[in-house]
Amino acid sequence: MPLLSRRSFLAAGAATLAAPLLPAIEPIVRPGSKADIKLSLAAYGYRQFLDLKKPTMTLFEFIDLAADLPLDAVELTSYYFAETTDAYLDKVKEHAAKKKLAISGVPVGNNFCVKDDAKRKVQIDLVKDWTVRAAKLGAKTVRIFAGNLEKGETLEMAQARVIAAMEECLEVAAKHNVLLALENHGGITATPEQLLALVKPIKSPNLGVNIDTGNFHTADPYADVSKIAPYGVVCQIKTEVQPAGGKKEEADLGRYVKILKDANFHGYLALEYEAAADPKVAIPKYVKELRKLLG
Template sequence: MNEVTLNRRQWIAASGAVAAAAWSAPQLLSAAEPIANRTSPHFKLSLAAYSYRKLLQGNKPELTLADFIDDCAKMELDGTELTSYYFPPNVTAEQLLELKRQAFLLGLSVSGTAVGNDFGHPAGEERDKQIAGVKTWIDNAAILSAPVIRIFAGHAKKGVSADESHRLMVEGMQEVCDYAGQKGVFLALENHGGPTATADGLLKLVKDVDSPWFGVNLDTGNFHSEDVYAELAQVAPYALNVQVKVVVSGPDKKKVPTDFAKIAKILRDSNYRGFVVLEYEEDTDPRTECPKFVAKLREALA
């Protein structure tokens, strides 16, 4: 073995070690900062199953999630958001895979799912139940190939200080984010009242959870300040998923139509790349109204 061969082999070995180290320890960005490397905006359209809640729930629901997926395809959407509330309580892997199969054959991605949780509970049975429920849906999301789950922070409980509530919520989210990262699923915290009712309150929580698998689910209808759109713009750089309501309201809670053009500009200015999900919450028939609002949203985002 000559010196040239030895040096070459040493160089290859060293290069392999460097590559292996780089592969095993990727430089993932923390959700504490705005999402970087988004060079230009790109939007994909989806619809939240929550829009069909009156049709999907009850002892004898009018529709199934399979029907909802069919409707998403008829609207020529890119994705379908399958809210956890409308699955059987003990949904099986086989049932999840069948919906995944249906969506794929119709040209749809499962854009995400959503859970109802509350990490404001102190240590005990109820808190354990909340954490276990989110972990179950992380497993389900992985089966569905749903990239993101919308979660809540929760609410302060009687007799628990604001600082302690914040700690409880951060610790709960940290635990489920650590688990989600092992499954390749992102968790997105929604601005949903309580400590997340304002942009500042939401971001205070986001910045205290140390996980590259964590960010924001930006709901356009859930800020109620004097300048809703300014708050949305403040949070948009952290968004992993966006849900668009058809109305907004200020401190007086008076509903006014959402300015889709303003929403589109906010998302473009933040170079948002991802799903924009219509979430229809009004009282009229969603099967009639959702296609109309999807068309308006598609036009605004074009």
């Protein structure tokens, strides 16, 4: 079953319920009663090899590695594109297709909390540019961040700035049929309530949540992931979890998969490996475990 856009989810839900749905961001109405989760692999897991300062692996080689695993797609982090020309993007897209892998998404690193207007415009333009590039790659989502409070800033001021920036970027996302996925990435998205405070006010079918299972350092990260799962359009799953006041521990991947299934999640689950072990050894094991859990 192909990945549906948030607009498709809402349209399908409206048809099922025979009643119009408000365009506001609410828990996504997904077709059917069974989750449809496809498995992807984040390039970020191989960051020490892909780092453009001294790369020992190209995105093409990363795709080759992924093709040997039981995956449906690859997530191509924007940090590791050697070029951003149309010709290069076409080659990357063609290479993934040749290896029978979709490109699930393109994560971008941005900060919309920046107070300086000129500097914030650079951040907005970064997201806009990568949204266009994601569309050229055939990617469904662009992962974005909110950012961190600057000194002397109030949460309310930063939230207003982030919402305005996202609304501007969503105009480009809508034009290119791409979903922007706001991640729970600490800063002003450190709790489910803070994240949803940024998402809920925006009335756009092209906005959703990037669920990162390793980024809530709260008393119960699993419970908090379950709070944002109904808004998720993509999920990055980590192999570790760190509750408040505790040390990193092995994540219960089965529990996270169950949370997604209980939320009737439709979309890509991308393994984003950040643990200490050699990713070339550890990642294949976790991919196989996740494939088994997904069924």
